[in-house]
Amino acid sequence: MERSAAEKIEHAIGDCVASKNWKKVIDLGQALPIDKRVKFLWVWPRQQDLHRIRIGLNDLNISRVISIGCGTGLLEWLITRATGVAVAGVEKDENWWRSKYATKTYIPMMFAEGLSNVIDGQGQLRWHAMMFCYFNDGGAFREYVQEFGGSFVIIIGPAEGRGVHTDPLPFQPNFPAEQNWERVQSFKVGSENLNHLVIYQRQ
Numbered sequence: 759m760e761r762s763a764a765e766k767i768e769h770a771i772g773d774c775v776a777s778k779n780w781k782k783v784i785d786l787g788q789a790l791p792i793d794k795r796v797k798f799l800w801v802w803p804r805q806q807d808l809h810r811i812r813i814g815l816n817d818l819n820i821s822r823v824i825s826i827g828c829g830t831g832l833l834e835w836l837i838t839r840a841t842g843v844a845v846a847g848v849e850k851d852e853n854w855w856r857s858k859y860a861t862k863t864y865i866p867m868m869f870a871e872g873l874s875n876v877i878d879g880q881g882q883l884r885w886h887a888m889m890f891c892y893f894n895d896g897g898a899f900r901e902y903v904q905e906f907g908g909s910f911v912i913i914i915g916p917a918e919g920r921g922v923h924t925d926p927l928p929f930q931p932n933f934p935a936e937q938n939w940e941r942v943q944s945f946k947v948g949s950e951n952l953n954h955l956v957i958y959q960r961q
């Protein structure tokens with residue numbers, strides 16, 4: 759049976775992931791119209807964005823990141839390949855993500871059931887940063903951050919007032935009330951002039 763356009767692009771991305779060709783994955787994403795791109799991930803970084811992310815993470819000695827609500831995990835895969843920083847992913851509905859209806863995923867995923875050992879990592883393997891990209895549940899965000907023992911939170915999402923809602927928003931995170939986090943880095947990501955990556959450090 760002939761493949762649809764969407765299946766062809768998914769296949770092409772899968773081939774590039776298998777051959778670890780992250781630059782080609784970026785090119786494939788940039789060639790797609792925005793409404794098709796977001797099926798794979800909400801924020802498609804360009805090469806220069808990944809370069810900037812590498813510098814930002816290195817400056818803060820962040821080398822292990824756990825991404826909550828990672829979706830397909832393609833952004834996490836791209837960051838890992840392009841920067842060398844390990845990024846693991848957490849999702850919430852294991853039955854869905856393992857079902858035949860779910861979009862293909864690109865990294866090994868952990869599931870939010872049984873979270874306590876996931877969040878803080880175990881033994882030597884503590885996560886330096888917890889990342890949220892286009893996360894959509896402010897209450898869950900605060901619960902995750904409350905549990906987290908590491909020093910950095912990374913939020914990727916749209917600037918406010920642009921008609922796109924995420925919770926948390928990168929510049930209006932609404933952290934747990936009793937905690938104090940300071941913005942230490944922020945820069946734009948992607949070609950849409952919409953999205954920002956912001957890093958907060960625990961005070």
Ligand SMILES: C[S@@+](CC[C@H](N)C(=O)[O-])C[C@H]1O[C@@H](n2cnc3c(N)ncnc32)[C@H](O)[C@@H]1O
Binds near residue numbers: 891
């Ligand atoms: C808008 S999607 C963003 C996916 C991906 N980060 C991206 O940028 O393409 C939000 C994701 O967060 C996940 N999510 C929502 N609540 C969650 C929770 N409490 N724990 C883990 N994942 C959650 C959803 O299943 C969904 O895949």
